[in-house]
Amino acid sequence: MKAANSNRDQFAILRRTMVEQVALHADHVSGKTGRTAIASPVMEAIERVPRHAFVPVEMTLYAYLDSPLPIGCGKTISQPFIVALMTDLLELGAEDRVLEIGTGLGYQAALLAELAAEVFTVELIEELAQSGRRRLGEQGYGNVQFRVGDGSLGWPDHAPFDRIIATAAPDLIPPALLQQLKTGGRMVIPAGLEDDQRLLLVTKDEGGRFETEEILPVRFSQLMSADDD
Numbered sequence: 394m395k396a397a398n399s400n401r402d403q404f405a406i407l408r409r410t411m412v413e414q415v416a417l418h419a420d421h422v423s424g425k426t427g428r429t430a431i432a433s434p435v436m437e438a439i440e441r442v443p444r445h446a447f448v449p450v451e452m453t454l455y456a457y458l459d460s461p462l463p464i465g466c467g468k469t470i471s472q473p474f475i476v477a478l479m480t481d482l483l484e485l486g487a488e489d490r491v492l493e494i495g496t497g498l499g500y501q502a503a504l505l506a507e508l509a510a511e512v513f514t515v516e517l518i519e520e521l522a523q524s525g526r527r528r529l530g531e532q533g534y535g536n537v538q539f540r541v542g543d544g545s546l547g548w549p550d551h552a553p554f555d556r557i558i559a560t561a562a563p564d565l566i567p568p569a570l571l572q573q574l575k576t577g578g579r580m581v582i583p584a585g586l587e588d589d590q591r592l593l594l595v596t597k598d599e600g601g602r603f604e605t606e607e608i609l610p611v612r613f614s615q616l617m618s619a620d621d622d
């Protein structure tokens with residue numbers, strides 16, 4: 394019991410340090426992103442979510458570095474700064490319904506679940522989907538719904554969404570995701586060819602017109618289609 398408590402305290406300290414690194418990183422690249430700081434509700438959520446519970450056990454020691462980590466099946470969880478930036482760009486409201494493409498082990502979904510009303514997350518690889526679902530359940534996130542399938546089709550049964558986020562990169566933004574974004578909605582998605590991706594912020598105005606802002610060059614794994622190996 395004592396050991397468990399002290400582990401918890403140590404993780405909290407490491408998390409605090411990670412939040413400071415994320416803040417420094419945000420400031421450092423503000424010239425590129427045009428944003429000097431990540432909003433405090435996002436930073437507070439990052440300080441609450443136990444990232445170590447969303448990485449494979451052999452990665453526990455590295456969970457609070459500002460670094461991407463392997464999560465199995467050849468996939469990677471993004472570095473915390475990128476997760477923070479993407480979450481910040483969404484400008485989540487407490488009533489929002491959010492679609493996430495690429496559940497992975499569920500870290501990003503946990504942050505979304507902290508800040509929005511409902512999260513709908515889609516993952517193509519069954520093994521990751523199951524592990525992500527279990528991890529989110531263990532951490533008590535009851536406002537997340539899961540689907541195994543091709544996220545480039547979105548989730549028509551629950552559309553439209555106030556916010557959409559993709560954590561794998563298509564060459565071009567899938568039309569279904571644009572269709573499933575509410576008027577006034579925001580989508581954050583990396584897109585482009587494998588070695589030339591940009592993080593994009595897409596907004597849909599009251600007249601239904603889309604505007605796209607390039608935020609930063611990034612490197613994400615490619616959004617696969619259901620018939621990829």
Ligand code: SAH
Nearest residue numbers: 495497498500501516517544560561616617
């Ligand atoms: N958000 C995750 C990181 C996931 S990495 C986390 O916080 O842990 C990107 C994920 O996208 C991988 O798990 C990959 O399997 C998934 N993915 C790739 N193509 C997909 C598709 N077409 N539909 C749904 N998920 C996809």
